[in-house]
Amino acid sequence: MTSPHLSERALQEAAESLALLPATQTAHLRGCHQCQDQVATYQHLFVATTRLPQPAFTFDLTASVLAQLPRPRPAFPWVLCWVAVPVVGVVGAFLALFGGTLVQVFQDMATLLGGGLLVIVGFLMAGQCVELLAQYRRQMRLLSFS
Ligand SMILES: [Zn+2]
Incomplete structure (x- = not known):
């Protein structure tokens, strides 16, 4: 195993799909237990993130965003x-x-x-x-x- 460990970005891409990685990084991942453990950690994190409940705000998010948008002025023809x-x-x-x-x-x-x-x-x-x-x-x- 001569190639360096995968970057955080490559580890996250591998957690989503191994098809996203170049062949050299895929070969490294097959032989490196440290990178495999990190990919497994990211996969657990991704699964846990999808199971989180939708955030609930104590205020009306739509109304506050709309209040900050510029109001269209009726243009005189x-x-x-x-x-x-x-x-x-x-x-x-x-x-x-x-x-x-x-x-x-x-x-x-x-x-x-x-x-x-x-x-x-x-x-x-x-x-x-x-x-x-x-x-x-x-x-x-x-x-x-x-
Ligand atoms: Zn590695």
Whole structure:
């Protein structure tokens, strides 16, 4: 037996499985009673550790960890404002330039066009609400600790 004794790490790996050790260390372990005794001690320790009861705290561990996490701030939708302001400007300019013509057109087909616009706006609003709800559910799913 010329190889040195196994390191603590190698002894612990051998206690878990001999397949984790290189061949030279496995050969040493077969011939060295001191290392075999230490591996047996680690195996007893590992078994005893698995039999320990789950730790019980006198405080709510989840609540204390959650209290230390940074709170997400509701972000103001600046991107939406950057998009909405030019769109409102373009629509306003369009109405200022062609408003008189549009009033004439809308008076001719007021009921049909108005109804169609209301239906389209309703679909857009419903779509936005569904998307917001789906986003909220995704975020809540990320926060669940089950
Ligand atoms: Zn040894």
